[in-house]
Amino acid sequence: MKNPPHDTGKPLTIGRLARQFGLSRSTLLYYEAEGLLGPAMRTSANYRLYDDSAVQRLKQVAAYRTAGIPVRDIRRMLAKPPGRVTGILERQLEQLNRKIGELREQLRVVVRLLENREHLKKVRAMDKESWVALLRNTGLSEEDMARWHREFERLSPEAHRDFLESLGISGEDVAAIREWSKTL
């Protein structure tokens, strides 16, 4: 065994390393500036050369970035003994949860603005599936959606019909949904 396990033995230039991870060179330069990882050595022409330990480190970094963890926090995680990062992960969990909530609220506002303008009948290129998915993203449960249909039917029956038809739902099914809306 000339090489330890997982060691390819070939030092990489920055471009090759970047391509191996689907990242850009400027991303790796940024990580270096932020103290996450750097080259083990340089060539005579000052080219960066990365060894296997950099590859391992970059694996961690890339995984954490995929989780949306800030670079500053990743630096701290790499400095800590492995396994002591639960606190940061939990904090990231809360942050993401909060951000998703905020974006959902914004989505709700946009939908309301579109409704107010009664441009709903102009929703082009959206079918039933994408609308249901969209409304689900706003955090609407099945009951919320039912209430939404009921209110829509009550306030503006024609617009409700137009809307349902614009989703490509058959006239028969539209009638059924509208009847169901009234019974809610």
Add this chain to the structure above:
Amino acid sequence: MKNPPHDTGKPLTIGRLARQFGLSRSTLLYYEAEGLLGPAMRTSANYRLYDDSAVQRLKQVAAYRTAGIPVRDIRRMLAKPPGRVTGILERQLEQLNRKIGELREQLRVVVRLLENREHLKKVRAMDKESWVALLRNTGLSEEDMARWHREFERLSPEAHRDFLESLGISGEDVAAIREWSKTL
């Protein structure tokens, strides 16, 4: 009638206007620099004075910002004839939808990292409701959650039990859930 409807007749300084909308002064200065709205006049001491038309404009701006629409887009919306903004709203809808999807994916990765480390038993200060809400934010449907329980029970029954108990679920209910997990 001395004043048209909705006109208070009192010009406002920047601080009062900001407070009226729950914004900061620097936000209003930024909007001015970006060409969204400015004062109608200045006092002899160069203080900005905002009239009712600025208030109306700020109402629009604030509403659009609540929807997360970029300032640059808002400027275009204010320039357009009212009612011609559907395109921008629809684009914002797509953007938000996409961002929510990205954050959900990140949330999924964080949850996976926590699971891998088997630090799940350490989830403190989270009850059943917040966990269900959290997992729902990842986009898990009821079926997905069922599969999650089943896999958890299969791979690590003790951790599954610890996890459920950490949520404050009674021993009896825990047993019931675990039995149900096995039948899935």
Add this chain to the structure above:
DNA sequence: TTGCTCCTCACGTCACGTGAGGTGGC
């Protein structure tokens, strides 16, 4: 000699927040 990769600055991004240093108003 020609591309290709690499090098090191420096600047731009988005929506503000935060001083710094100074002046009116009650």
Add this chain to the structure above:
DNA sequence: TTGCTCCTCACGTCACGTGAGGTGGC
């Protein structure tokens, strides 16, 4: 005279992307 509000710059933020101007390597 003392706070309070206001004024105009200027700089910082986060994770890179994009040149600019220049030099090795096959």
